């Protein structure tokens with residue numbers, strides 16, 4: 295899988311993001327198309343949960359279960 299980018303630049307400016315899986319910084323939007331070296335260590339689902347506040351993660355997890 296590719297890097298999972300979260301925006302670190304202010305909205306309205308050019309996208310600069312950090313990968314929530316490997317922690318690498320300074321990606322443009324093209325980084326979302328590059329293979330992530332930490333992919334074996336962190337699943338996309340776990341990375342997403344780690345990027346959320348505990349309360350948000352719970353809501354997201356419940357929502358995810360509803361779609362199964």
Ligand SMILES: [Zn+2]
Pocket residue numbers: 296297298313314315316317318329330331332
């Ligand atoms: Zn990455």
